[in-house]
């Protein structure tokens with residue numbers, strides 16, 4: 001366990017040394033992060049940015065703005081994010097739950113015990129584990145680790161997780177071996193994404209990879 005902690009922190013240090021602090025998630029408010037976490041499902045970030053820009057331009061990026069907006073109109077505004085019919089429904093499910101459970105207040109939502117809140121969020125249709133953890137970590141500053149395709153790819157290639165281990169098994173590598181520190185988890189995940197885009201891509205670019213000596 002101690003060795004695993006050292007290994008994970010060594011990887012973190014190497015990535016941080018290469019890329020520097022990345023300051024994720026790029027957003028003006030916690031609510032924008034929550035909306036972005038739903039919009040980013042199955043699409044790239046550039047498309048999400050366009051959809052967020054549309055919402056901002058129309059002054060709709062607030063809980064009441066999205067609650068009062070007709071579904072068809074919401075789908076049209078977030079069209080650049082792709083799968084806009086599905087995502088508009090998911091946004092509505094999230095907003096309705098936010099109002100039903102927390103009076104539309106993210107502050108109230110994030111003041112709940114975060115482990116219980118995570119379980120509650122996973123019962124909301126359209127919010128999967130990655131989306132819930134992204135909201136909790138980046139918008140709520142709660143110490144939960146986000147697992148995404150970049151995380152699975154990098155850490156399975158490093159021989160630390162099974163590629164088909166499943167979300168919770170892979171998440172527990174970080175949750176069980178690292179201190180529960182939201183800042184660390186925030187930066188670590190952002191660095192994993194960056195490394196997954198620059199080196200550890202589907203077709204990996206191992207030449208010059210800072211983790212080369214640790215890789216199997």
Ligand code: SF4
Nearest residue numbers: 199200206209212215
């Ligand atoms: S050496 Fe290659 S496979 Fe290993 S982490 Fe780097 S890019 Fe990925």
